[in-house]
Amino acid sequence: MSNTTETPVSQSAEAGQATGQTKKIGLLPLTALVISSSIGGGIFGIPSDLASGAAPGPALIAWTIVGFGILMLSLCFNNLMKKRPDLEGIFSYAEEGFGKFGGFISGWGYWLSAWLGNVAFATMIMSAFGYFFPIFKGGQNVPSIIAASMIMWGLTYIVNRGVESATILNTIITICKLIPLFVFIIIGIFAFKFDIFTANFWGHVTANIDNGSIFNQVKNCMMVMMWVFVGIEGASILSARAKKKSDAGKATVLGLIGLLVIYVLASIIPYGLMNQSDIAALDQPSIGFIFEKVVGPWGAALINLGLIISLLGCWLSWTMLPGETTLLMSKRELLPKVFGKTNKANAPTFSLVVTAALIQVFVFTFLFTEKAYNFAYSLCTAAILICYLFVALYQVKLSYQNRSQKGEIGQLIIGICALVFQVWAILSSGLSYTLLCFMAYIPGIFFFIKARKEHGATKALSKNEWVAAAVITVGAIAAVFLIATGQVQI
Secondary structure, eight states: OOOOSSOOTHHHHHHHHHHHHSOOBOHHHHHHHHHHHHOOGGGGGHHHHHHTTOOHHHHHHHHHHHHHHHHHHHHHHHHHHHHOTTOOSTHHHHHHHHHHHHHHHHHHHHHHHHHHHHHHHHHHHHHHHHHHOGGGTTSOSHHHHHHHHHHHHHHHHHHHTTOOOOHHHHHHHHHHHHHHHHHHHHHHHHHOOHHHHHTTTTSOSOTTSOOOOHHHHHHHHHHHHHHTTTTTHHHHHHGGGBSSHHHHHHHHHHHHHHHHHHHHHHHHGGGGTSOHHHHHTOOSSHHHHHHHHHHOHHHHHHHHHHHHHHHHHHHHHHHHHHHHHHHHHHHTTSSOGGGGOOOTTSOOHHHHHHHHHHHHHHHHGGGTOTTHHHHHHHHHHHHHHHHHHHHHHHHHHHHHHTTTSTTHHHHHHHHHHHHHHHHHHHHHHOHHHHHHHHHHHHHHHHHHHHHHHHTTOSOSSOHHHHHHHHHHHHHHHHHHHHHHTTSSOO
16 A cells, blocks of 8 residues: 555645645656655565465566556546646546546545555554564454554544644655665565576466466456555645656656566565465565565564554554545535534544544454455455546546547547556456445445435435445445355455
């Protein structure tokens, strides 16, 4: 997950003004800012997540596909930000292009993604603490639940007091998450062994892992790889700070290339350090345990310490994110007014408490699932893919409407590529997680209807919106059936 500490959703509302109020920065510093703001906790666990479903060859193919798809999506964000700087929040594109209910679907999905990502933070950070304090080992026991709950409610209290992450804190966090990764990559390159790397390059030898065909292995990578790019929309928002307009697109492209290099190295190098089956069996954060095998205990200590500091900062920002999302949605009449109420510190107390309570419920599930981290980030990614799908759809619609203008045919092609990729990502990641997200949409629909009535709408839903609501309901029922029959494990 990008877990960007510098770009909470509120800044999207300010992006159109940022160019006139902030100091402009050049291409290279802007590119570095894009990279640092997009790397979060997900990369620290990616080796074992990838190794559990794919050999190095298919993983490299998957990175190529994902890299292209994410680039197309980022270019969509960059284009829409320039064309429609008046729109606030990622869900505003869906609302502008497809009406109030479309905006609700996108915004509710973004809210779901934000707090489900915090559930993944909770289990990952307790696993990191477990390296130093064995009582938390694995991150899914009672002490871990208690500690994670205390951190979560503590951060909620801080955000409710109106305290936001400062520049100094962001700088410290950036250093703490990048230095361990660079040390791991550099030492990993020198320790890399080609005979281990090529022993099962295409996954034809199972070695206790059911790899399946190359195509299936590529599909297995999708949810994992999309997880580390969740929040990539922040890169385009940051690009608004460029000295020259032409630098905005360049910084996005160069930043993504830089991210891909780091992600690919961090996830592929381990295949040359350990056998695939051994990597897949590692606890989280897997990079720490891999580094320990290479250099000894100090390597794992470095990785885990950097991860803890990084996640604490990310968790603070992403505690603000869900509350600010529902706040903006309430202002856009997509949620009831209660979600838009703020305290003296201008913090949305109701939204923060509701979100924290939901995270608390999911934290308790640590006792009942073996892969809490994987389950949380899978749901988080499935939810955000819905939002990204609407972004691509609006890019296609806007570009098609303006197709007679210079450059819009190219933007239309970019939008179509992004759209095809998002549809493929949803299908290949597994529709079951999307259906599980639909279950969380049911109460949201009632909130949406209540909001429409509060603002005097004669009809809460139009005919087409009722059809969309029915499709979501059927999907939610299907998810219940899959859970009841054991086809989906929670």
